[in-house]
Each structure stands twice: as structure tokens, then as C-alpha cells.
Amino acid sequence: MKKTENQMLVIFGASGDLTARKLIPGLFNLYLAKQLPPNFVVLGASRSDLTDEAFRDRVVYKSPYLKEKIKKLDESEVKGFADKLFYMDLGKDYDTDYAPLRKRVESLKADHGTSGNIMYYLSTPPTLYETIAQNLSEAGMNTQNNGWKRLIVEKPFGYSLETARQLNKGLHKYFTEPQIYRIDHYLGKETVQNLLVTRFSNSIFEPLWNRNYIDHVEITNAESVGVEKRGGYYDKSGALRDMFQNHLLQIVSLVVMEPPIGDQPEEIRNEKVKALKSLRIMKDEQTLFDNTIRAQYVASEINGEKVKGYREEEGVDPNSTTETYAAIKFFADNWRWHGVPFYVRTAKRMPTKVTEVVIHFKAPHHQIFKDSGMQSKDNKLIIRIQPDEGILIKFGVKVPGQGFKVERANLDFYYSSLAETYVMEAYERLLLDAMQGDATLYARADEVEAAWEFVDPILDYWKNGKDVRMYGYAAGVWGPENADNLMNGFGFWRNPGENLADDPGYCVIC
Ligand SMILES: NC(=O)C1=CN([C@@H]2O[C@H](COP(=O)(O)OP(=O)(O)OC[C@H]3O[C@@H](n4cnc5c(N)ncnc54)[C@H](OP(=O)(O)O)[C@@H]3O)[C@@H](O)[C@H]2O)C=CC1
Numbered sequence: 001m002k003k004t005e006n007q008m009l010v011i012f013g014a015s016g017d018l019t020a021r022k023l024i025p026g027l028f029n030l031y032l033a034k035q036l037p038p039n040f041v042v043l044g045a046s047r048s049d050l051t052d053e054a055f056r057d058r059v060v061y062k063s064p065y066l067k068e069k070i071k072k073l074d075e076s077e078v079k080g081f082a083d084k085l086f087y088m089d090l091g092k093d094y095d096t097d098y099a100p101l102r103k104r105v106e107s108l109k110a111d112h113g114t115s116g117n118i119m120y121y122l123s124t125p126p127t128l129y130e131t132i133a134q135n136l137s138e139a140g141m142n143t144q145n146n147g148w149k150r151l152i153v154e155k156p157f158g159y160s161l162e163t164a165r166q167l168n169k170g171l172h173k174y175f176t177e178p179q180i181y182r183i184d185h186y187l188g189k190e191t192v193q194n195l196l197v198t199r200f201s202n203s204i205f206e207p208l209w210n211r212n213y214i215d216h217v218e219i220t221n222a223e224s225v226g227v228e229k230r231g232g233y234y235d236k237s238g239a240l241r242d243m244f245q246n247h248l249l250q251i252v253s254l255v256v257m258e259p260p261i262g263d264q265p266e267e268i269r270n271e272k273v274k275a276l277k278s279l280r281i282m283k284d285e286q287t288l289f290d291n292t293i294r295a296q297y298v299a300s301e302i303n304g305e306k307v308k309g310y311r312e313e314e315g316v317d318p319n320s321t322t323e324t325y326a327a328i329k330f331f332a333d334n335w336r337w338h339g340v341p342f343y344v345r346t347a348k349r350m351p352t353k354v355t356e357v358v359i360h361f362k363a364p365h366h367q368i369f370k371d372s373g374m375q376s377k378d379n380k381l382i383i384r385i386q387p388d389e390g391i392l393i394k395f396g397v398k399v400p401g402q403g404f405k406v407e408r409a410n411l412d413f414y415y416s417s418l419a420e421t422y423v424m425e426a427y428e429r430l431l432l433d434a435m436q437g438d439a440t441l442y443a444r445a446d447e448v449e450a451a452w453e454f455v456d457p458i459l460d461y462w463k464n465g466k467d468v469r470m471y472g473y474a475a476g477v478w479g480p481e482n483a484d485n486l487m488n489g490f491g492f493w494r495n496p497g498e499n500l501a502d503d504p505g506y507c508v509i510c
């Protein structure tokens with residue numbers, strides 16, 4: 001087991017949603033699992049006027065996210081954790097002299113023996129990331145001569161290739177690349193990491209993992225919720241920026257990458273960057289028209305309840321052209337994947353919440369049982385990222401009786417069947433990794449830029465292209481019907497648990 005050294009975590013934007021919803025619950029779990037180092041404190045910093053006690057109330061004692069957990073625990077256990085939390089009001093601005101912050105850090109370090117190791121977590125609006133890094137540097141808080149200093153940076157990492165480059169450049173003025181941990185919470189999901197293990201620790205999959213045996217790859221990320229209370233943020237982002245550029249291209253990179261030499265962070269990240277760089281960039285309007293589809297959910301009823309359309313959501317422009325659905329077909333231009341199409345879609349207000357990777361294998365080259373019911377392209381490897389985390393293999397078996405009638409059967413593995421196994425939440429795992437200095441599951445600067453390089457032309461086309469459509473889909477269905485056109489020749493999207501024929505269809509709304 002790796003060692004977690006004594007340290008302090010300073011969270012900027014500590015009065016915000018992410019801190020209460022993900023960071024503190026993640027740390028609480030680590031505390032309960034005895035994974036925090038003996039000398040550890042959290043210093044929350046934001047502009048809100050809070051005392052240490054008020055901060056503890058907000059993120060622990062009165063937190064809706066910890067309510068159920070706390071009920072089952074001893075008071076002293078909860079107090080043991082809450083007493084590690086402190087708060088500092090930064091004044092009215094994050095762009096200020098950090099000398100008082102430094103003083104507070106020094107005093108906490110002296111009182112709690114946390115050593116000079118400090119993790120800074122940027123959980124503010126992204127416009128403040130560089131400012132905070134600069135102010136830390138000006139206060140001498142980024143120097144590593146008395147302990148390491150690391151910087152965790154939340155998404156979104158840029159709004160485009162240009163802004164991502166600017167941000168990388170800005171942060172690199174004050175922190176070196178090895179000090180920077182760009183978080184992508186999908187990489188903290190056990191099943192996303194399992195993609196590496198499935199591929200590279202079995203001898204049965206990797207020999208087939210190429211253009212000779214794989215027909216196409218399909219990745220679905222569906223959410224049943226709409227934009228919830230984040231309409232203001234989402235309307236400036238959209239599905240492509242919010243999910244595809246980061247989480248889904250991270251999954252793609254793990255599917256596409258070549259075997260790394262070993263399991264060291266740079267060995268794995270080097271291969272992921274190569275994979276992302278191999279994605280064929282769509283340059284002309286026709287290619288972009290043929291291979292990309294965007295759509296918005298429109299008002300509907302789900303289980304008898306009226307559901308708002310995207311343009312009626314709070315914080316969303318009533319004439320918004322921001323997509324809540326994106327489906328993209330693309331190729332990886334390299335030896336392994338030549339000619340194999342990748343179909344990736346992400347959307348809100350789908351019938352269910354599911355994320356899965358489907359590897360569709362080619363049909364056997366000589367179909368001996370073709371008259372007996374064996375469908376071509378029937379072999380599938382389905383990696384269920386969430387929910388029901390696991391792996392499903394679909395294969396043909398003989399129907400008992402005379403002749404050779406073939407039916408499809410399932411070999412199904414569920415993570416939940418591994419009794420006694422504690423599966424960490426994504427943020428919990430990623431926080432622990434960063435605390436231990438392991439950047440394997442964090443995105444490197446060149447990785448993020450390579451992803452933007454692929455996404456930028458699509459965003460540009462959707463904004464400025466001539467024949468761009470924005471389709472509508474009724475909230476609660478599997479997106480616009482014409483998304484199947486992307487699949488030309490490859491059938492339909494796999495809609496887990498649903499029958500496409502129930503889809504009431506689509507309309508062009510602009
Ligand atoms: N919430 C989530 O589920 C997710 C969030 N993220 C990212 O994490 C970061 C934090 O998210 P979240 O906590 O939801 O954000 P919030 O909007 O809740 O903001 C976090 C804190 O930043 C400060 N802040 C907000 N607006 C401003 C402003 N204009 N100027 C200065 N300070 C401001 C506020 O603290 P105060 O006013 O006290 O200074 C606020 O508490 C963002 O970059 C977001 O994109 C990423 C994935 C998921």
C-alpha cells in the first residue's frame with residue numbers, strides 16, 4: 001500500500017456545491033476507512049463570511065449529503081473528522097494578497113504537525129484558476145523546499161483549444177506540470193480503470209482488440225436528469241464540452257491506446273496522448289454534417305409527470321442553441337484501428353442513467369450456421385461503467401435439440417458479486433491518489449489539449465456551419481431518431497433496456 005504523508009488540503013471555493021457534495025464526503029469516507037494521514041487538516045477558503053464552526057455545520061453536521069451516514073455513526077467519529085476542518089474568509093476577492101492565508105496555513109501546520117506538504121484544490125469558477133495560482137506564488141506558497149506543493153484543478157479545463165492552452169500556460173508560470181493534477185472524475189470510477197485491466201491483464205481480449213476482429217465501437221453516456229440547477233453554467237457549455245471533451249474522450253483513449261510498458265503514470269499517460277492524437281480531426285463541413293448530430297430535449301411527460309424542455313429550464317436562454325444531446329462518429333487513424341468507426345453519444349433527459357462501452361465484434365468470416373438463426377455481428381463485449389458496474393459478453397450457443405439453431409447467451413459479471421469489496425467513490429479515490437502523488441488518473445496538459453484539438457472543429461461547425469441542425473427529442477426518449485443515420489450500415493444504437501420502436505420520434509427545431 002502506498003504511503004500518505006502528513007499534509008494539509010487548502011480548498012479554494014470551499015463554500016460551494018462541489019466541496020459540500022463531493023470533496024468533504026470523499027474525505028469523510030477516507031477518514032472512516034483510516035486512509036487519511038495521522039496529521040491532516042483541511043482549510044476551506046472562499047469569500048463567504050464563515051467561522052470554522054459554521055463551515056463544519058455546513059459541510060458536515062448539517063450537510064444533506066452526509067445526513068444518512070452520520071445517523072449511523074458515533075458522535076465522536078463525526079467530531080473526529082469535523083475537527084480537522086477549518087475555514088478562512090479570503091475577503092471580498094480571490095485576487096488579493098495571500099499573506100494572511102499563508103499565516104493561517106503556517107499556524108495550522110504548527111498546531112497540527114501537518115508538515116510543509118500542501119495540496120491546493122481549485123474549486124472556484126475557472127476564471128479564477130490562474131489568479132489563485134499567481135497569488136499563491138506571490139506569497140511564496142508554491143515553493144517546494146519545505147515539503148511538496150500540489151495543485152488540483154477542477155473541470156472545465158478550458159472552453160476551447162485556445163483557452164485550454166492559455167490556462168496551461170498560465171498555470172505553468174507558477175506550478176510545474178508534475179505539480180498539477182487535472183481532475184476528471186470519470187477516471188476515478190472503478191469500471192473506467194477496469195478498462196485497462198480487462199484489456200491488458202487477460203490474454204483473451206487483447207489479441208482480438210483491433211481492426212481484424214472489431215466491427216465498430218459504441219459508447220453511450222445517458223443521464224435521466226436534465227440540467228437541474230446548473231442551467232446557467234450548462235447553457236454556456238453544452239453536452240460536447242460538459243461530457244464529451246473530457247469524460248468520454250478519456251474513455252475513448254483507454255479503448256484506443258496501445259499497451260503501456262508498465263503501470264507508471266507517465267507510461268500510461270503517454271499512450272493515452274498518442275491515442276487522442278490519432279483521432280481523425282473532422283475538417284470540412286460535409287464530414288462534420290455527416291458525422292455529428294446535436295439535439296435539445298423538449299417538454300414532455302415522464303411517468304405521467306410534466307417535464308420542462310431545455311429552453312424552459314432556469315438559467316437557460318429561451319432561444320438557446322446549446323445541445324443537450326451529442327452523437328459523434330469518428331475514426332482513429334492508426335495501425336490498430338484503421339477503418340473501425342467509433343460512435344459516441346452523450347445526453348441529458350434520456351430514459352435512464354447508463355454509461356457503457358460496447359465492443360461489437362465482426363461476424364465469423366464463414367457463416368456455417370447462417371440458416372439456423374445466428375445473427376451476424378452478434379458477439380459483443382459490453383463494459384458497464386455505471387450503473388450495475390460489470391462486464392457482459394454476448395455470444396452464440398446452440399439451442400438444445402436437433403439441428404444447429406443458435407441463440408444468443410450472456411456471460412455476465414457484476415462488481416457487486418465481489419462480496420466484501422469496498423468500491424471507492426470517484427472523488428474519494430482521486431483525492432487519495434493525489435495525496436499520495438499518483439497522477440495516473442489525472443489528465444496531463446498535452447492530453448487535455450489533444451482532446452480539445454479534436455473537439456474544436458465540431459464546436460466551430462455547430463456555431464458557424466451552414467447546414468447545421470438542432471434536433472429536438474422529447475424528454476425521456478433516446479434522443480433524435482435520425483441519430484441512427486450516423487450508424488449507416490451498422491444498425492441502431494444499443495439502447496440498454498429499451499425498445500427503439502417506442503421512441504416517439506424527432507423534429508427539427510432550428
Ligand atoms: N458542482 C459540481 O458537481 C461540479 C463542479 N465542477 C467544477 O468545480 C468548480 C466548483 O464548482 P461548484 O462548487 O459547483 O461551484 P459554485 O458555483 O458553487 O462555486 C464555488 C465557490 O466559488 C465562489 N464563487 C462563485 N462565483 C464566484 C465569482 N464569480 N467570483 C468569485 N468567486 C466565486 C463561491 O464562494 P464564495 O462566494 O464564498 O467565494 C462558491 O462557493 C467549478 O469549476 C465547476 O465547474 C466540476 C464537476 C462537477
Ligand SMILES: O=C1O[C@H](COP(=O)(O)O)[C@@H](O)[C@H](O)[C@H]1O
Pocket residue numbers: 223242243
Ligand atoms: O461532469 C459532469 O458529470 C455529471 C455526470 O457524472 P456521473 O458521475 O453522474 O455520470 C454530469 O451530470 C454533469 O453535467 C457534468 O458536468
